[in-house]
Amino acid sequence: MTVGCTIGQLAKAVGVNVQTVRYYERRRLLGPSARRPSGYRIYGEDEERRLRFIKNAQALGFTLHEIEELLDLQVSSKTRCGDVQRKAEAKLKHVEAKVRDLQALARALRSLIRDCRAGQPTDRCPILQSLEKTERRVTNDNRKTTR
Structure with a gap:
């Protein structure tokens, strides 16, 4: 440029x-x-x-907030590479947790798909039934926390 x-x-x-x-x-x-x-x-x-x-x-x-922090570290004369390393390690832990969550989600979806019988009517669809149960559970949890 x-x-x-x-x-x-x-x-x-x-x-x-x-x-x-x-x-x-x-x-x-x-x-x-x-x-x-x-x-x-x-x-x-x-x-x-x-x-x-x-x-x-x-x-x-x-994130942009984290990038702002990294940029601040970059211009600070008191900052050491270890400070930046700690930020990168924290980001890595966050990413690894997300990966574990996504892997659990993939396992749950695989299980639901395996249980599904394509020719069944939708009122017997295990995927839809599972979503109803999850929704009901969330609704019950919300009621408990609002009381």
Whole structure:
């Protein structure tokens, strides 16, 4: 990317929408390095690097709030790599928990699908019956917590 590019050129260079860049600006994750007298935003290599950082961190599952924290750590002179490592470890634990939840969900769906007899009427469908039971259980739990 050339130094002094517009928001459109920056967005294209990184592969995002112009509205995405504007949104990150509103969130104070990114800002132009300067403005032309006409008011057009001007971006340089630092802003492109920061935008790529944001997109790469999102691809690893970090939220914008977490990315903001990582960016703060990046510019702090007191921060050590161990601080960043702890954030990455926390994200990994969160991802692994999600994977376990998704695997349990997949097992439950496989079991329901295995129990299903395609030719049965829907009033005997184990998938629909299971959903009713789950709904009933949630409703009962809600009643207990509201009393």
